[in-house]
Amino acid sequence: MGKIARDQHLPAIAADAGLVLAATSSPNSPGVEGVPHFRTLEALLAEAEVDAVALCSSPQVRYGLAATAIAAGKHVFLEKPPGATLSEVAALEALAGAAGVTLFASWHSRYAAGVEPARAWLAGKRILGGRIVWREDVRHWHPGQAWIWEAGGLGVFDPGINALSIATRIWPRPLFLESATLSLPANRAAPIAADLTLRDATGTAMTMDLDWRQTGTQTWDITVETDGGMLALSSGGAVFTVPGETRHDEDREYPGLYRRFAELVEAGTSDVDIAPFRLVADAFLRGQRETVEAFED
Amino acid sequence: MGKIARDQHLPAIAADAGLVLAATSSPNSPGVEGVPHFRTLEALLAEAEVDAVALCSSPQVRYGLAATAIAAGKHVFLEKPPGATLSEVAALEALAGAAGVTLFASWHSRYAAGVEPARAWLAGKRILGGRIVWREDVRHWHPGQAWIWEAGGLGVFDPGINALSIATRIWPRPLFLESATLSLPANRAAPIAADLTLRDATGTAMTMDLDWRQTGTQTWDITVETDGGMLALSSGGAVFTVPGETRHDEDREYPGLYRRFAELVEAGTSDVDIAPFRLVADAFLRGQRETVEAFED
Numbered sequence: 001m002g003k004i005a006r007d008q009h010l011p012a013i014a015a016d017a018g019l020v021l022a023a024t025s026s027p028n029s030p031g032v033e034g035v036p037h038f039r040t041l042e043a044l045l046a047e048a049e050v051d052a053v054a055l056c057s058s059p060q061v062r063y064g065l066a067a068t069a070i071a072a073g074k075h076v077f078l079e080k081p082p083g084a085t086l087s088e089v090a091a092l093e094a095l096a097g098a099a100g101v102t103l104f105a106s107w108h109s110r111y112a113a114g115v116e117p118a119r120a121w122l123a124g125k126r127i128l129g130g131r132i133v134w135r136e137d138v139r140h141w142h143p144g145q146a147w148i149w150e151a152g153g154l155g156v157f158d159p160g161i162n163a164l165s166i167a168t169r170i171w172p173r174p175l176f177l178e179s180a181t182l183s184l185p186a187n188r189a190a191p192i193a194a195d196l197t198l199r200d201a202t203g204t205a206m207t208m209d210l211d212w213r214q215t216g217t218q219t220w221d222i223t224v225e226t227d228g229g230m231l232a233l234s235s236g237g238a239v240f241t242v243p244g245e246t247r248h249d250e251d252r253e254y255p256g257l258y259r260r261f262a263e264l265v266e267a268g269t270s271d272v273d274i275a276p277f278r279l280v281a282d283a284f285l286r287g288q289r290e291t292v293e294a295f296e297d
Numbered sequence: 298m299g300k301i302a303r304d305q306h307l308p309a310i311a312a313d314a315g316l317v318l319a320a321t322s323s324p325n326s327p328g329v330e331g332v333p334h335f336r337t338l339e340a341l342l343a344e345a346e347v348d349a350v351a352l353c354s355s356p357q358v359r360y361g362l363a364a365t366a367i368a369a370g371k372h373v374f375l376e377k378p379p380g381a382t383l384s385e386v387a388a389l390e391a392l393a394g395a396a397g398v399t400l401f402a403s404w405h406s407r408y409a410a411g412v413e414p415a416r417a418w419l420a421g422k423r424i425l426g427g428r429i430v431w432r433e434d435v436r437h438w439h440p441g442q443a444w445i446w447e448a449g450g451l452g453v454f455d456p457g458i459n460a461l462s463i464a465t466r467i468w469p470r471p472l473f474l475e476s477a478t479l480s481l482p483a484n485r486a487a488p489i490a491a492d493l494t495l496r497d498a499t500g501t502a503m504t505m506d507l508d509w510r511q512t513g514t515q516t517w518d519i520t521v522e523t524d525g526g527m528l529a530l531s532s533g534g535a536v537f538t539v540p541g542e543t544r545h546d547e548d549r550e551y552p553g554l555y556r557r558f559a560e561l562v563e564a565g566t567s568d569v570d571i572a573p574f575r576l577v578a579d580a581f582l583r584g585q586r587e588t589v590e591a592f593e594d
Contacts, residue, residue, distance in 0.1 A: 063473070067498060084583060085473060085474045085579035085582060085583050086383070086575050086578060086579055086582075087471070087472065087473035087474050087572070087575050087576055087579050088473040088474070088579075090471060090473070090572070090575065091470075091471040091472075091473045091497070091498055094470075094471050094498075095498055151583065151584060151585040151586065152582075152583040173388075173391075174384070174387060174388040174391050175384065175388075176360070176382060176384035176385040176387070176388045177382045177384050177385070189585070189586070198384075200388070201364060201388055201391075201392055275384070275387070278383050278384050278387065278578075279384055280582070281383060281575075281578040281579065281581070281582045282382035282383055282384050282385075282578065284578070284581045284582040285382060285383075285449075285577070285578045285581040285582070286381060286382050286448065286449040287448060288448040288486070289448065289486070
């Protein structure tokens with residue numbers, strides 16, 4: 001019941017005719033007026049009648065909560081990233097499969113308004129190359145959040161994984177990591193900036209410039225050069241621009257995620273696409289590390 | 298056509314009635330008396346008649362060679378680890394699937410004589426905990442090999458991934474990484490030692506003590522405590538010991554791999570189990586890093 005739950009999850013659930021908020025749980029935060037609230041997920045599962053659980057907690061504790069919910073026969077919606085490690089997510093998939101419940105690894109940026117138009121537009125083109133520029137001010141977006149800087153925190157890949165979730169959705173072929181440089185502040189265990197080169201089987205490259213030290217204008221842009229001109233997805237995927245056309249449709253990220261989750265539950269299937277997280281793990285596995293200026297909040 | 302090809306692959310192919318060594322390629326090494334030899338894989342594919350390609354080169358160049366072989370319609374056998382990154386291996390799987398050829402990510406230690414008996418013995422037991430101790434002398438096994446110490450080299454996980462390939466095979470449930478500490482020499486980019494805790498969905502732990510600084514006796518042991526007593530797999534999986542029984546059957550690692558490969562080709566299927574490599578990537582993603590004494594060859 002932290003910030004993302006209140007800002008995004010509660011309004012999206014309230015707006016979906018197929019979903020009802022039956023109960024909430026949080027060790028510290030308060031609940032919602034008129035809705036049963038519990039201090040632990042265990043208490044919620046014991047006392048409330050729910051079909052599904054949406055987990056909005058930090059990734060470090062997500063596995064345990066998800067395993068508990070699956071063991072109680074509940075469908076599970078995971079905020080991004082779906083866990084603290086790839087092997088944890090694979091273990092959850094096995095549990096959900098054995099229990100016959102839906103597991104949904106959500107990637108909210110994939111539901112930004114420009115993403116599906118971009119995917120459709122690129123499908124017929126010859127791609128010459130792509131570039132992600134994702135630059136924001138960590139002091140503004142994550143003030144005093146020590147956990148994102150610790151080992152196991154993703155550092156600048158916390159926002160960067162949103163770009164990767166879009167790139168792996170719109171690109172018509174699998175992207176793999178070719179090289180990476182991670183910049184680590186002298187006093188921190190997680191990167192504050194990163195440069196990646198991704199490539200696909202045709203040899204075409206997508207580069208990524210990821211930086212948490214940008215003050216002033218924030219940049220969340222993806223551009224793709226094609227034989228039919230340039231595609232630009234800006235403002236985190238919200239604005240779609242191709243030659244002769246710009247579209248900025250209404251934001252439907254979390255409503256889109258919850259509609260997808262409801263459809264998965266109805267269809268009795270799961271959707272656990274690990275591709276964005278796998279590229280991040282590969283960057284930690286293979287990346288060159290360089291030490292940069294210490295970072296103080 | 299390096300050391301592993303001559304020591305293991307050539308004898309295993311020669312001993313298998315279903316396989317014939319039709320050609321070899323290597324940029325620097327010589328070939329085999331009486332068998333066509335080429336300087337590049339491209340030249341081999343253009344001139345020799347082969348159904349399948351076994352890649353024994355270092356993981357950094359494996360993707361490009363495998364993609365070339367798949368594009369030529371050949372079945373592909375990958376030495377371990379199957380690539381330099383997880384995303385690369387996923388991309389190869391997609392290519393092999395589209396081309397209708399077999400892709401085999403081989404894990405030779407899984408064919409050590411004690412592994413299948415261990416798997417069968419554990420299947421009916423309640424497991425209380427496990428421990429991997431994998432300690433060897435890097436100066437003896439990898440003298441002067443700079444690449445294993447560079448970013449993208451696996452360091453001590455180069456042998457350690459063999460233990461993980463056994464552990465993920467004999468353990469009856471998926472194992473995920475809970476925590477890791479990586480010890481990096483002050484002058485190197487890859488770990489010389491590591492401590493891991495793996496866990497499964499029942500909460501049972503498997504710990505791993507991995508060290509490249511062991512002189513004298515070398516240790517490649519896995520022990521598992523159960524309600525039926527202790528299982529010990531020693532000498533890298535070759536020796537199987539349970540209460541009242543010790544078995545040390547003949548080494549069949551590479552012959553076993555090649556038989557499996559031939560069966561996959563005949564069945565028209567692939568076998569790409571990424572679990573051991575995923576645990577290594579997770580250790581790099583999530584592990585705490587500590588700096589230890591500089592390492593000089």
